[in-house]
Amino acid sequence: MTSGVTVIDAWARPPLTPTGAGAVYLTVVNKTSNADRLVGVKTNAANRAQLHTHILTDGIARMRRVDGIPLKAGGTIKMKPGGFHVMLMRPAAAIKEGAHFALTLVFERAGEVEVQVQVRNATASGTGGHDAHGK
Numbered sequence: 826m827t828s829g830v831t832v833i834d835a836w837a838r839p840p841l842t843p844t845g846a847g848a849v850y851l852t853v854v855n856k857t858s859n860a861d862r863l864v865g866v867k868t869n870a871a872n873r874a875q876l877h878t879h880i881l882t883d884g885i886a887r888m889r890r891v892d893g894i895p896l897k898a899g900g901t902i903k904m905k906p907g908g909f910h911v912m913l914m915r916p917a918a919a920i921k922e923g924a925h926f927a928l929t930l931v932f933e934r935a936g937e938v939e940v941q942v943q944v945r946n947a948t949a950s951g952t953g954g955h956d957a958h959g960k
């Protein structure tokens with residue numbers, strides 16, 4: 826399905842504790858000439874998935890749930906540590922390093938876009954991967 830809205834570089838951080846929440850980071854690319862809006866997220870890999878952002882309040886980063894994330898015509902949404910992310914509440918035990926799972930993003934205009942998410946090391950920065958450990 827070529828909706829004109831694609832998702833690239835989707836990866837997840839597994840929960841730091843067995844009962845904790847995981848987070849997904851990805852980049853949405855809008856190749857259409859229409860503005861859109863990311864309004865929801867679905868996955869079988871967690872009890873619940875939510876769109877979150879980080880807000881700096883008095884020097885302390887806090888997470889807050891958002892109803893939607895605007896996507897400009899020809900624009901991108903970059904989800905990365907410290908900013909927008911998909912929060913996985915009570916993720917499945919299978920969410921561990923090296924695994925993959927399916928995530929569906931719901932857009933107001935483009936509809937549903939499914940993406941495969943790669944689970945990386947919890948301490949990975951998001952660039953570099955395993956090789957970044959060596960020095």
Ligand SMILES: [Cu+2]
Pocket residue numbers: 877878888889910911912
């Ligand atoms: Cu969060």
